[in-house]
Amino acid sequence: MSDVDQLGFQRWIKRYPAAGQSDSGSTVVFPHAGGAALAYRSLGTALAEAGTDAYVMQYPQRGDRLGHAAPATVADLARDLFDAGDWAALSPLRLFGHCMGAVVAFEFARLAERRGVAVDALWVSASEAPSTVAARPDLPMAQDEILAEIVDLGGTDPRLLDDDDFVELLLMAVRADYAAFNRYGCGPDVAIAADVHALGGETDHRVSEDMLRHWETHTRGAFTLSMFDGGHFYVNDHVADVAELISDL
Incomplete structure (x- = not known):
């Protein structure tokens, strides 16, 4: 079977x-x-039901990309994802990224601009702004600290963390992403043309409303902020609402 689909x-x-x-x-x-x-x-599924084709990225070091090498930087990861298809054929695009995924999506949008691929809007969910990443402490790389971080953030069924095989695969993926994120830096004057829409959980103890507002400096277009009930993984409880927001743009 070919590595690429019919599109x-x-x-x-x-x-x-x-x-x-x-x-x-x-x-x-x-x-x-x-x-x-x-x-x-x-x-x-919710995005498809709302009337928009959805494409969900798979990063290296997990799932059907378990054997793919981990990109060294967030920019490398964004380039890896951008080179995986003819995005111009689907443009203008809307991008949605959760937590670190928002920063990856931002770098994907910057690359799309340079390659002439139109991006209408970037939805950034529960994420600190790119220009603030370098100033925060590095994400942990030791097993116990990573697992404590995962429990603190929520969003993972605690029963799965009792499965040694699951934990081994999870740590491989997390370490790859954390290492790339720890190398990330972005100036406050770096902005994209696409509108930026920030989303967050009102009780998220890791990413506050004020932190989300910093995303406004990274767009030359419009900026909006929407808050939902819930914590860092609020989106799991508001899937239909988030999909409707994106599709109604």
Whole structure:
């Protein structure tokens, strides 16, 4: 079987086609650090039901990309994802990224601009702004500290953390993403043309409303901020609402 599908995209990109003809363009979804594409199946399905084709990215070192080398930097990861298909054929694009995925999506948008691929909007969920990343402490790399971080953030079934095989695979993915994120830096004057829409959880103890507002400096277009009930993984409880926001743009 070919590594690419009939549309010319790598098969590890999970596609959720809109029911009937898409009337809301295409949305590309970027998972959080350590997250696999499967974790965004509900969002992909909700986006398709809302009328937009959804493409959920799979990062290296997990799932069907388990044997793919980890990119050294966030920019390398964004380039790896951008080179996985002919995004110009689907443009203008809408991008959605959760936590670290928002920064990956931002770098994907910057690359798209340089390559002449139109991006209408970037949805950044539960994420600190790119220019603030370098100033925060490095993400942990030791097993115990990573697992404590995962428990603190929520979003992972605690029962899975009792499964040694699951933990081994999870740590591989998280370490790859954390290492790239720890090398990331971005100036406060770096901005994209696309509108930026920030989303967050009102009780998220890791990413506050004020932190989300810093994203406004990274767009030359419009900026909006929407808050939902819930914590860092609020989106799991508001999948339909988030999908509606994106598709109604």
